[in-house]
Amino acid sequence: MAELLNVKPTRMELLNLKRRIKLAKKGHKLLKDKQDALVMEFFTIYDEALQLREELGRKMAEAFSALQSAEIDVGTLRLREIGxxxxxxxxxxxxxxxxxxxxxxLIEAESFRRSADERGYAFVSSSAKVDLAAGKFEEVLDLAVRLAEVEETLKRLAKEIEVTKRRVNALEYIIIPRMEATVKFIKQRLDEMERENFFRLKRVKALIEARTHAEGS
Known part of the structure; x- marks a missing residue:
């Protein structure tokens, strides 16, 4: 494990690793909080998107129904000319x-709703049903623009949630456990080295005492 992290079993490295673990845990918490906040924001916007989709479906049905009535009222050819x-x-x-x-x-656009004069076609060549159909399709455009903004926002939030989730999981299940295992390895190695030094010193002391006793005899 220590080899995987390319560290030496020293007390300095042990202190460095402990600091890195502390920072990693802090980073993990910040990323987890960010992930939770992103998920909450995602579902809030998702609810809005569902409502917009339902409303857009209704408006489109109304618009095509109004278009059909306008086509019956002024005829297909005249309706195309007006268009x-x-x-x-x-x-x-x-x-x-x-x-x-x-x-x-962020899509900035004025409402597409316009009067007959603003649309450009002559009022006398049109009819109330044509105006109604035009107004219905302008409502559809307003909703479509808003829905496009909301759905693109959802896509980008979903992508960021996935990226953040991978980072959180990497810290939680790979990086932090690996560093903690390396800390454990270094502690064990340092304890072994300390015991080895203790026995080495004890042996040297015994040799010195034996030599001193031999010389005294």
């Missing part, structure tokens, strides 16, 4: 923020 005349959507800006030290996306 082609719609102005481009507002730009979406993607920034970053930190969640428990993990960089995650």
């Amino acid at each position: 082609l005349s719609v102005k481009p959507n507002r730009e979406v800006e993607i920034k970053r923020r930190n969640v428990m030290g993990v960089p995650v996306p």
Whole structure:
């Protein structure tokens, strides 16, 4: 074990290892606390993601139903013409923020909800059902952008949780036990060396006493 850690069985090395174990245990606790906090944050955001997915599903069903009504109302060809005349959507800006030290996306965008004039098509060529369908799909876009941000955050948190978990397990099951086993080995080796020195000194003393007694005779 000592050979695996490339250490010599000395008292200095023993002190160094004890300090390293103390630091490793402190690091293990910090990482474990971080892991627990990340897991709590993950499930909080996961609940939000589930709600957004359910709401997005409902909004999409409403939007396609409204689109079908608009198509019946003005006809497929006219609906396509109206769609082609719609102005481009507002730009979406993607920034970053930190969640428990993990960089995650922050999507900044104004609501996609617009009036008929803002959409760009002529009011007289449209109808209330077309406006309703357009509004429903704008709601879908708002939710889709928010869901994209939340789901990407979940992916990055899950990855960080996995990395942190591996580090915690490495410290808990490999690094710290290995260092503790090495400390035990060094202590045993030092005790053996001390006993060897004791017996060596005792033998030398006995030899000196025997020589002194022989010379005295």
